[in-house]
């Protein structure tokens with residue numbers, strides 16, 4: 001009798017210790033919160049059910065690279081600025097000052113064009129346009145010069161664009177047009193009748209800076225859905241949504257989702273070690289379950 005109790009206790013102790021360790025490590029997140037060096041916060045999400053449903057399936061992490069998915073392709077994300085609410089991305093297939101690439105369109109989905117459109121100081125430069133292009137005729141007013149820069153300056157300064165002068169046969173550069181996203185949104189490159197495009201962001205700050213030093217890429221400007229995420233975040237939760245109904249949920253831990261806020265307040269589930277993924281959460285839960293079973297077995301069956 002005495003001996004059995006002591007044996008039981010001795011067997012139990014390490015198990016209880018293990019259980020305590022497993023439980024401590026537990027509030028593992030369901031949502032990854034970074035991709036390489038880029039933090040992934042609301043309204044974005046990498047895992048389905050994380051972030052805002054309006055931004056569902058927009059990002060793909062092929063660590064260490066993050067991609068923004070659009071109908072015209074995947075664009076590499078350079079940075080996300082959560083204060084300015086901007087995403088800077090780069091189209092590897094786009095022509096720049098020192099690389100000429102075959103033409104293709106830039107297309108956002110209807111939803112993307114509403115919730116995360118290119119910012120107003122992202123300029124689209126349409127190059128090598130035919131003289132019949134709508135932006136040289138009926139829609140001429142859609143072209144502008146920005147920060148004192150003209151389109152011809154781009155041809156002259158960039159080695160990759162200098163070859164355009166050959167194709168006109170006149171030794172002069174073909175027409176071009178600086179315009180904004182709404183132009184390429186409503187007219188494809190074929191309709192625009194321009195063979196190439198490039199994009200420049202932060203255009204308002206480029207006064208007096210030559211095309212060699214412009215920032216080539218697209219800056220998107222997103223709006224945060226008014227879904228009440230701040231209440232959830234304040235109580236230590238991560239905002240997500242039900243993958244079937246797309247209704248908002250507050251993810252408190254691997255086991256607990258609530259509709260708005262997490263019980264226990266900010267002190268509860270801390271966002272300290274969030275780096276681990278859903279697979280670990282499942283493994284952790286399985287470990288805890290197994291340990292509990294062992295404890296119960298030792299207590300009652302031995």
Ligand SMILES: *[C@@H]1O[C@H](CO)[C@@H](O)[C@H](O)[C@H]1NC(C)=O
Pocket residue numbers: 030048049050240241242243249251254255256257
């Ligand atoms: C909580 O929500 C997330 C995201 O939708 C989901 O992956 C997870 O399975 C949910 N957990 C529970 C316990 O319902």
Ligand SMILES: *[C@@H]1O[C@H](CO)[C@@H](O)[C@H](O)[C@H]1NC(C)=O
Pocket residue numbers: 060061062069
């Ligand atoms: C996301 O990236 C992974 C890994 O590179 C790839 O297998 C998957 O097809 C991509 N998903 C989408 C929707 O592009």
Ligand SMILES: *[C@@H]1O[C@H](CO)[C@@H](O)[C@H](O)[C@H]1NC(C)=O
Pocket residue numbers: 128129130163164167195
């Ligand atoms: C410029 O556009 C013309 C058609 O307008 C095309 O034939 C030519 O190949 C283009 N130039 C380059 C360098 O792609």
Ligand SMILES: *[C@@H]1O[C@H](CO)[C@@H](O)[C@H](O)[C@H]1NC(C)=O
Pocket residue numbers: 143144145149150151
């Ligand atoms: C842009 O600047 C160029 C060169 O200074 C000028 O010829 C052109 O008319 C300007 N275009 C517009 C739309 O203001």
Ligand SMILES: *[C@@H]1O[C@H](CO)[C@@H](O)[C@H](O)[C@H]1NC(C)=O
Pocket residue numbers: 162163165166171172173
């Ligand atoms: C046209 O291109 C050729 C060869 O690249 C160059 O020598 C010439 O100066 C260019 N013409 C203009 C007007 O820039």
